[in-house]
Amino acid sequence: MSDQQLAARARAALDAGEGILRLAPTWVPRSFLMPGGRLKLAPQDLYALGTHRGGIDERWFASTTPAANEGAPADEGLSYVVHNGDKFTLRDAVGLHGAEMIGSTMWDKYKKWPVYSKFFDNLGPIPHHMHQSAEQAALLGREGKPESYYFPPQLNWTGNNFPHTFMGLEPGTTKEDIRRCLERWDEGDNGILDFSKAYRLKPGTGWLIPPCVLHAPGSLVTYEPQWGSDVFGMYQSMVEGRRVPWDLLVKDVPEDKHRDLDYLVEQLDWEKNVDPNFKANNYLEPIVHAGSEAEGFVDKWIVYGKVDGKEVFSARELTVYPGQSVTIKDQGATGLIVTQGRGTIGKLDVDCPVFIRYGEVTKDEVFITAKRAKEGVTYTNTGTEVFVSLRYFGPDVHPNAPNVGDARKS
Template sequence: MNDSQKKQLIAQALEIGAGVVRLAPTWVPRTFGIPGGRLRLHPDDLYPLGLERGGISERWLSSTAQPDNGPLTGPEEGLSAIPVGGSTVTLRDAMALMGEEFLDPPAFEQHGGWVMFSKLFDLMYPVPHHIHQDDTEASKVGQRGKPEAYYFPPQYNGHYGTAPHTFFGLLPGTTNEELIDCLKRWDTGKVGDNGILRLSRAFRLEVGTGWYVPPMTLHAPGTLCTYEPQRASDVLSMWQSLVSDFLIVDRGLIWKNVPKDHWHDYEYAVNLLNRDTNFDPDFKQHFFRPPKPVKSLEEMEAEGYRENWITYGTPFFSAKELTVYPGHTVTIKDAAAYGTICVQGRGRFGKYAMSSPSLIRFGQMTDDEYFVTHHAAGEGITITNESDCEPLVLLKHFNPGNPGVPA
């Protein structure tokens, strides 16, 4: 399909939805963990690409980025797709060819397009302790830095998994020598565990709340299913050799997205860390994110809805949770374009039906994910909850520069 044909499809999709486009589910396999089974993907479809590719533990939302999954990565893996007229066009192509139809032109110019995405992330066991590089370090390997945020939606957490706590940063007094020792004895010792978590501290996770994780900050995410707004990047460096006493981490992942001339340079590795965030004695005070109402609760309740900021306090992205009460219709305006996923309920979202699926087959279309252009967001989307008993709940993710985000 050439660019002219793609533009015709994109224009058709924008016209059909009056500035709102539907997105197909985007499933991403990973080899470094076992799927937690809470993404509503059919149990028979958790390994649809074969064991060599790993299990589906992530659903990427409003994505114009691709995962760094090695040489077997598919040509459009990780990219959100807009279905229209029996064909599809990727959101990445839509932004590249008609970006100013999707994003406010000054914002498009300032940020270079849609530079974030979100994901639903679900593993049975914790993620190894690791960092994501900042822009300076990531640029050395031709990538962007990766700050990220977490929110734990109750609708996707009927159980909390095997370890509902996340390790962040390092204990006060931890030395470079101790860190280098952990990295060097990757697969030796009594149990093959390099012991990095003994130098960190864990926080119990709470559904309906979240965290912000700056780049260069060590973290080992726990096993709540997570909604994760983040920079459009997939850079990392793994620092933990063994997870849950059985999941072995490839030593080469220490050097993933580290410049090749610094591979096996342990001093370089430990100096990647942001000392301020990793040793912050008030880490929770600075980076825990309880929900914050977007305006007066009384005013919103009277109109039949509630909306909270759930990701804030970062210049890179933001997110909201919108709840429309049973039987109500509301028109919600936003100052910027956004992607959205419905996590509970059914109703209407602008011109489209909207519902949160209970079970999805790999490759099946759903009615739960959409992208709203800046013009449509500013005009307002009329949303109807068609249930007389169940709330309609949406999560909304925004590019940098969304006005009104709390500090």
């Protein structure tokens, strides 16, 4: 199919939705993790891609980033636009209508939608790991990854096995301590968590995680706005008695460094990992941006703050009360997922499903173009309970967003 034909199909969807595109669910398995069963995917479909691919424990939102899974099809992780029986990737739509879709500034700088978000849902904790910096990932032609967490109350009706996350390293930890952990990789548990601290996870709060900072996400369902990359390195050799292959430590490391323990230790941002004020510098609590219950809506910042002085992504949670409407103007494109209730977003009907079969197209996810977001989008609650949605933004859209720590000041 020619670009001209695809551009016409994308134009038809854009015009029909007046700048708001409906997206189909994007499911991603992980062979080395155990799904937590809270993404509303039918239990019989958790291994829909085969047990060799692993259980489905992630759902990606407004993604133009492929998943870096061994044996995955080329489009795994990519979001699809759906319109009147037609289907094409959001990546293609952005590529053909870039300035309208994501704004001319972002398009001119990146030539793509450079971020994505996901729900991450596991039965227990995952290995202590880091995501490479832009400079480190560039050695293999990839991109680094800062990320963020928010724990949606609607999906965390149970904490599963370990609702705590180890983050960073205890002050006083030395590089030699971590090198010895890597030396012990094949001897069982390499003991890296002995040098870290676990923080209890609380629904309705979040964290900002810079690149090169170790973290071992716990078992709450996590909404994760992040940079559009799937690089990582696992530094923990065993989790809950399960072996972590060395390959998952070095998958995004130059081949000649795969056994260079000093290089692997030096990948870590030491200052950020051993920060004695780690929580103060990374913990997020919601901050009201606009509205109140009396006004019929509340729009809250849930992800905010800068990474190394740059605003790389941000996110808000909008609650509209029964029988109410609000028109929101945002300064950039957004990927949106409904987490409770039903309503309309612009002219599209949306609702939060209770039960989803693999391959089913739901009405809970949309992409709002930059052009439409700036004009304003009306959210109307047509149900009997609150209508809640999460929406995330790309880089430099909200330069005046709060900073980490501002919740304490307010």
